[in-house]
Amino acid sequence: MASLRFLKGLKPAAAAAVHCGSAHAFSTAASTPKVYKPSFLRRNRGKILASLAVIGAAGLGYEVYAARHPQAQLPWDHTKKTIAILGSGWAATSILKDLDTSEYNVVVVSPRNYFLFTPLLPSCTVGTIELRSIMQPMRYITRHKKRQITFVESNCTHIDPDSKLITVEDNSEIVGLVSKQLIPYNYLIVACGAENATFGIKGVRENACFLKEVWDARKIRTRLMDCIETAAFPGQSPEEIERLLHMVVVGGGPTGVEYAAELYDFLHEDLKDWYPELAGKIKITLIEALPHVLPMFSKNLIDYTEKQFADQKVEILTNTLVKEVQQKEITVQNAKKEIESIPYGLLVWATGNTARPAVADLIKRLPESQKQRRGLEVDDFLRVKGATDIYCLGDASASKWAPTAQVASSQGRYLAKYFNNLAEKEKARKLLAATGGDPSTIPDEDPFEYDHRGTLAYIGSDKAIADLPGNIHVGGALTFYFWRSAYLSKLFSIRNRVLVAFDWTKKIVFGRDIGRE
Ligand code: FAD
Ligand code: NAD
Secondary structure, three states: OHHHHHHHOOOHHHHHHHHOOOHHHHHHHHHOOOOOOOOHHHHOHHHHHHHHHHHHHHHHHHHHHHHHOOOOOEOOOOOOEEEEEEOOOHHHHHHHHHOOOOOEEEEEEEOOOEEEOHHHHHHHOOOOOOHHHHEEEHHHHHOOOOEOEEEEEOEEEEEEOOOOEEEEEOOOOOOOOOOEEEEEOOEEEEOOOOEEOOOOOEOHHHHOEOOOOHHHHHHHHHHHHHHHHHHOOOOOOHHHHHHHOEEEEEOOOHHHHHHHHHHHHHHHHHHHHHOHHHHOOOEEEEEOOOOOOOOOOOHHHHHHHHHHHHHOOEEEEOOOEEEEEOOOEEEEEOOOOOEEEEEOOEEEEOOOEEOOHHHHHHHHHOOOOOOOOOOEEEOOOOEEOOOOOEEEOHHHEEOOOOOOHHHHHHHHHHHHHHHHHHHHHHHHHHHHHHHOOOHHHOOOOOOOOOOOOOEEEEEEOOEEEEEEOOOEEEEEHHHHHHHHHHHHHHOOOHHHHHHHHHHHHHHHHHOOOOOOO
16 A cells, blocks of 8 residues: 555656566656657557458458359269269268369259258247248359259159169159159268157147258247237137147257247247237146256256246156147146146147158168168268168268267268368379389278267257366356357358348347247
8 A cells, every 4th residue: 555655646657667666767767757658559559450350351251252253163074973962951061061072073962952050940930030041052052162063952762772873853842844863873972861750659740840940940930920819819718728828849858948948038028028918828838758858968957957947937847758649739648657638739849850761761771781760870981881882971870979960060071081082092092003003001091080069058048058078067148158159150151140140139129020921
């Protein structure tokens, strides 16, 4: 304190010198006042910031310009081998990003002509984000590759590993004179994901909504608003209003939890203002067959989520198994092993994955090597066991890794590198053969290794949970911002990032849209 009082009586320059503890500086300052000279960085702070902003804007502008103006591409080359890729999801686009197409001809087959950023799909069911913001058209990707890529919007319905042919069928609304084709391949990459599992439970396909594709999110949004408007129809009985406003989610995995969380936000932040007489009657129930939700998360985050849901009045029925789904109610075996009927207005089914028909068909064709029903078994190099030149990755495969986007894209990067190296090795082999060298000196490919970066999930009320490497388990509002920034950075393109950021801002300013499409 004494030194502070002493400093108060001095001129600023001298005080600074004393504070720095320099007696010499003090004595000099007393005779010739020291002129304060700001550093170069301080003097030019404004100019530096302005220059950085101009460079950043120019970089961004160039990226946007380059994305909109694809260059001329190499044509199809009959001397090169052909890779057929099934799918336009996480696995397929991850391969396409890194594959050197100057070395191969590539055919992509998918019924969807866009990539879908699934982690933000639950947000689209209530209008926090618009669907187009998380879709990236495939041609925005394929047109930027060195060689022309053939994109065929169709389903692969059959794989013939003996004749190396795939059958593709156009099942879209508008079908031309030709709707079925056989496509030959040298290498086939199965990246067609998985279907929704229903375990053969009666009535699920007819009455429930799934949450995997764009049309699922659209259907949920429409049905939700339809239930609410129907409940508001004059003269509706109290029982019918209660049924219509009961939103049931089956499956306490991350899809079910994130959907229930988004629904709660919609109810709490928007519906209560626009439907004041009904909002208090809207009920959300999450049904899970196991004793807890989110089995893949650490125990403390499971507890945190269950408590958060209890606070939000989202009911969780654990140890409850859905047995049958009717049009207006579901039959469950509850925790006491009693059979019970639960009336519902909207039912969202999120109980995980099962193999797509083309994959199931290939599994049946390779009975000696394929023992799993949920997907194709692969070796350490993602080669399908029992087949030649067929590779499989992502949700279409049955491996020791969870069916996640993180695994699928990591496998995609691996396969792209694998095929780039394969082309290089092929050239080296030819060169060695011509020069009498030893081809055995060419190194083998490394097996696929997965580096897990952590698991995140949104749990409502601007809170998220994260299980991160290094035994870090965190949850709450800060984790929510981490969740948002992680997904914003992972979106496919700058266009997607701008659109999603705009949607989030729009929601804060105007709220969510409650119009029924
Ligand atoms: P997909 O991405 O499903 O792509 C499959 C592609 O194959 C699609 O383009 C499809 O149209 C196409 N296809 C379908 N049938 C055929 C056919 N017969 N022939 C040819 N093509 C076909 N994972 C995470 O890691 N983090 C998350 O936060 C996360 N959130 C999710 C949220 C939701 C709502 C959902 C549903 C999943 C989420 N996942 C998440 C899981 C992740 O989406 C999947 O693991 C990932 O999509 C798998 O990638 P994939 O390429 O194998 O399949
Ligand atoms: P899931 O397989 O992870 O969970 C499905 C849940 O449904 C299970 O807990 C299961 O016990 C329950 N269930 C099954 N049948 C039932 C029945 N008849 N009655 C009641 N409950 C039943 O499925 P998901 O949540 O769709 O996720 C699929 C994959 O996508 C997983 O690998 C998941 O990790 C991944 N994913 C990740 C995220 C994320 O990281 N945030 C988000 C969504 C999905």
